[in-house]
Amino acid sequence: MSTTTSPTTGRRVPPLGGFNPTVLGLELRRMLRNRRTLFFSLVFPAALFLSFGTQSDWDHSVGNGNVAAYVLVSMALYGAALIAASSGASVGAERALGWSRQLRLTPLHPAAYVVTKTLVALALGAVAITTVNLVGVVQGKPLMAVGTWLACGALTLLCVLVFAALGVFVGYLMPGENAMQVLGPGLAILAFLGNVFIPMDESSLVYRIAEWTPMFGVAEISRAPLTGDLAWGAVPNAVGWLVVFVAGAAWRMSRDTARV
């Protein structure tokens, strides 16, 4: 420092609260380096599709397509939900490591951080959706119009936000490895209840309960372009759970501003 620093001149605050492509790129690279996350959110859903989607009734018609297409959309949702939740949970892990504290010593605005993490979750969700769909294309059994295919993918991506928020919430409740140990089996159970793995008997009691669980609404929405049908409760379910998880995450985050 050859001259005295003057606080009010010569020093700017970064634009966009510090949001920048370097951080986005590094955050993506971190998630893509995590082999376990990649296996469970890319390889595992693709394998599930290959086993569920090739059962004897695969070419039965469903709405504007066939059963294989129905299973494909469901599995893409499952994989994307898992990777987005894992990405969300990393926020809690970073806090436990003291990285959040390190970031608070930079101009990075909390909103820019949340936006970055959301974009990372969406990008990874897109990777999972694309991977599972590519497996479907290569396998050749799913049948639906290209427009339907794209619409399902886009809606699935939107629905992934619910699980990114869930990941942040759970990540704050139990930081580190524990979060994924709860989220992994937890999401599998939610997927069963959400009609994602195996279609449930609509007259059963379990179905009545399942209609209220977090993956039920988003699964209905993701498949709507294919089935041409949207249960009336699907959108309120998805929006409701998104609000619950975002509120939960915000509540936990605000509780620890005393010492970040």
Place this chain on the structure above:
Amino acid sequence: MTTTLAGDVRPPALEPRPAALLLSGVTRSFGDVHAVRGIDLRIEPGEVVAFLGPNGAGKTTTLDMVLGLGRPTSGTVEVLGLEPREAVARGLVSAVMQSGGLLQDLTVRETVHYVASLFPHARPVDAVMEDAGITRIAGRVVAACSGGEQQRLRVALALLPDPALLLLDEPTTGMDVEARRSFWSTVRRDAAQGRTVVFATHYLEEADQYADRIVLVAQGRIVADGTSAEVRALASGRIVRATLPAPSPAVLASLHDLPGVDSVEVRGEHVIVHADDSDAVARHLLTHTPARDLEITARGLEDAFLTLTQERPA
């Protein structure tokens, strides 16, 4: 660390220079726990200040408020005339944390890049890594770095914005003697160029050797503030020892009557005086008595630390 701040020249006469750090009547309570009970402190640019105190004295709480990580319950904190969060957003204040604070799955270079991308004025990544001595391990994943290497990475991150005020919380933990010495010589060189450094440490000799000024806190208050010698003198005064064979009771009484004398002790040929004002005792001994071989010693900083920070009624 050679650093430049382009376009940052301003004639000093136009405005009074703000203090590097200014705390006025700062308190901070967590429910019934009063961590900080009223701190007033002014630190000028370029000072190297050691922040000493026992665990739970309120050091970290105070440093957190300087970084804007916590708000004072009452009072104000200003960094270079700005709100702490404003100063942080402009890269004017940064800190090296004691532990943690690093992502284990990034490499050293990626970590520096990450943080550098957040500052519009970040110094070049390569130069900062060179200064912090981590160029050789740039490609290594943080999880594979030793404690000392991680600490050097934290130092690099803190130096990226070229801060005017640098806070160090136990900065040399985990460093060997050589690394510690080179770390402090870097800090002193930066301070000579105008950087203000405030560090908390539990190595008293580090405070003694490297700080211009020592601020001693206990139970949320400043109990001593001054140079190392002044702080030591505050606690226990100094010891004046001289050779004075067979002193008469009148001589001993005259010593006792000097201002600030705590005790006068005769041991064989020697007289030992504990006093706050050692100069007055020495002057008296040399001019009014036949004393010779006079020796003045200060009590250690550790004694001062213990005396000044002991529990006292609130």
